[in-house]
Amino acid sequence: MAPPASAVRAAPAPGAEAPPSSAMAAALRGRAARAWRALLLLPAVRSAGGAAPGAAGTPPQPPQQRPGGGTAGSGPRQVPSEKSESFASMLRRSPLIQMGPAKDKIAIGQIFHVVDDDLYIDFGGKFHCVCKRPEVDGKKYQRGTRVRLRLLDLELTSRFLGAASDTTLLEADAVLLGLAESKQAKQKE
Amino acid sequence: MPVRWHLAAPVQSRLVPAKSGSVCSSLSADDDKLLTEPLSHPDFFSVKELFTLKDLFDARVHLGHKKGCRHRFMEPYIFGCRLDQDIIDLDQTMQHLQLALNFTAHVAYRGGIILFVSRRRQFCHLVESTARACGEYAHTRYWQGGLLTNAHILFGPGVRLPDLLIFLSTLNNVFEPHVAIRDAAKMNIPTVGVVDTNCNPCLISYPVPGNDDSPAAMELYCKLFRMTIIRAKDKRRQSEAVEELQRKAEGN
Numbered sequence: 001m002a003p004p005a006s007a008v009r010a011a012p013a014p015g016a017e018a019p020p021s022s023a024m025a026a027a028l029r030g031r032a033a034r035a036w037r038a039l040l041l042l043p044a045v046r047s048a049g050g051a052a053p054g055a056a057g058t059p060p061q062p063p064q065q066r067p068g069g070g071t072a073g074s075g076p077r078q079v080p081s082e083k084s085e086s087f088a089s090m091l092r093r094s095p096l097i098q099m100g101p102a103k104d105k106i107a108i109g110q111i112f113h114v115v116d117d118d119l120y121i122d123f124g125g126k127f128h129c130v131c132k133r134p135e136v137d138g139k140k141y142q143r144g145t146r147v148r149l150r151l152l153d154l155e156l157t158s159r160f161l162g163a164a165s166d167t168t169l170l171e172a173d174a175v176l177l178g179l180a181e182s183k184q185a186k187q188k189e
Numbered sequence: 190m191p192v193r194w195h196l197a198a199p200v201q202s203r204l205v206p207a208k209s210g211s212v213c214s215s216l217s218a219d220d221d222k223l224l225t226e227p228l229s230h231p232d233f234f235s236v237k238e239l240f241t242l243k244d245l246f247d248a249r250v251h252l253g254h255k256k257g258c259r260h261r262f263m264e265p266y267i268f269g270c271r272l273d274q275d276i277i278d279l280d281q282t283m284q285h286l287q288l289a290l291n292f293t294a295h296v297a298y299r300g301g302i303i304l305f306v307s308r309r310r311q312f313c314h315l316v317e318s319t320a321r322a323c324g325e326y327a328h329t330r331y332w333q334g335g336l337l338t339n340a341h342i343l344f345g346p347g348v349r350l351p352d353l354l355i356f357l358s359t360l361n362n363v364f365e366p367h368v369a370i371r372d373a374a375k376m377n378i379p380t381v382g383v384v385d386t387n388c389n390p391c392l393i394s395y396p397v398p399g400n401d402d403s404p405a406a407m408e409l410y411c412k413l414f415r416m417t418i419i420r421a422k423d424k425r426r427q428s429e430a431v432e433e434l435q436r437k438a439e440g441n
Binding site: 170 | 241243268276278400
C-alpha cells in the first residue's frame with residue numbers, strides 16, 4: 001500500500017515501481033539525495049543543504065522540506081525560544097514518528113560492529129540490523145562507515161503457536177543498498 | 190564450584206560491620222546526624238540535575254517492543270502504541286528514574302553494597318566497567334540457584350549480602366524474569382530495575398520503565414548510576430571530613 005503522495009519521502013528503491021506521475025517522479029529524483037531519513041543522531045558533519053553539525057537536534061532544513069520528513073536534520077526539531085519541550089511534542093516531531101511505517105523507507109545507518117561478513121548497522125531505531133557484506137566495494141564497509149538501508153521492519157517479532165506473547169529476535173530488518181553518498185556529491189546540490 | 194563476584198576496588202571510608210548487614214550497629218551522636226540529615230531533604234543529592242527529558246529522548250529510552258510482546262503490567266507506563274510499536278511515557282520514566290537514583294544515592298551514602306545485574310551479553314562489559322568505575326559490584330553471568338538465598342552455604346558463614354540490586358535488564362537469556370528479582374524480594378533486598386515493555390515490574394522496588402535494548406539507552410543508565418553513586422560517596426567523604434574537623438576544633 002503506497003503512502004500518500006505528500007508523505008512520500010523515500011527515493012524509490014531500484015527495481016521498485018515507477019511513481020505514478022512524471023512530475024512527482026522528477027520531484028522525487030531531485031529530492032532523492034535529501035530524502036533519507038536521518039533517524040540516527042550522528043555527530044558527523046552533514047553538509048546536505050548546509051545543515052549545522054550537531055549530535056542532537058540540529059535545526060531543520062530551510063523552507064521546502066517539511067519538518068521531520070526527508071530532511072537531513074537529525075533528531076527532533078528545536079524551537080530556539082522554547083527551552084523545555086513536552087514529551088508528546090518531541091515525540092510527534094521525531095523522525096521515527098514522522099517517517100510512518102518502516103516498510104521500504106530509506107535510511108542512513110552507521111556500522112558499529114563487524115563480524116567477518118556480517119555488518120551490524122545502527123540506523124537510529126530501537127534495534128540494529130544485520131546485513132551481509134556486499135560484493136561491490138566490500139572492503140569499504142568497516143566500523144564507522146555510513147551506509148544506505150531500505151528498512152523492512154523495526155523489530156522482527158512473531159507469535160508462534162501456543163505462545164502467550166510474541167517471540168522477538170531483538171533485531172531490525174533492512175536491505176543494504178550501498179555506501180552513503182559522499183560529502184562532495186551532497187555539496188554540489 | 191566457587192562463584193566469583195566481579196569485584197571492584199572497595200571504597201575506603203565505608204562502615205562495614207563484619208556480621209550484620211545493617212550499618213547502624215555502633216553510632217555516636219555525630220554519626221547519627223550524618224545519617225539522618227540526608228533523609229530530611231527530598232533530593233539531598235540533586236539527582237534531578239543529572240538528566241533531562243531531552244537526554245532520555247535522545248537516548249531512545251521511550252522506544253518499546255512490539256505490541257505483541259507487551260506485558261500486561263507495563264500498560265500503565267506505556268504512552269501509546271505507534272504502528273504496533275509501544276512508546277514508553279517519558280514523563281513517568283523521569284519520575285521513576287529520579288526516585289531510583291535518589292534511593293541509590295542514599296544507599297551508596299550509607300556505605301551499602303550495590304550489585305549491578307544484567308544478563309544481556311551485548312552490554313555485559315559496559316555494566317562491569319560501570320561497576321568497577323563506581324567501586325561497586327556486578328554480576329553479568331549465569332546466576333546460580335542459591336546465590337542470595339543459600340549464601341551462607343555457598344560462601345561460608347558471615348557473608349554480607351548486597352544492600353541494593355540494580356537490574357539493567359530484568360530478563361534473562363530466555364526472556365523470563367531474572368531469578369535474582371524473586372530472590373532479592375525473598376531476602377528483603379531492595380531492587381532498582383529498568384523494565385522494558387515486555388518485562389514484569391511487579392517485584393521490583395523501584396522500577397524504571399525504559400528501553401533496555403539500545404546501546405544509547407544502556408550507556409545513559411550506566412552513566413547516571415555511576416554519577417549518582419560517585420556523587421553520594423563523595424558527599425559522604427566530605428561530610429565525614431567536616432565532622433572530623435569540627436570534632437578536632439571542639440577537642441582543642
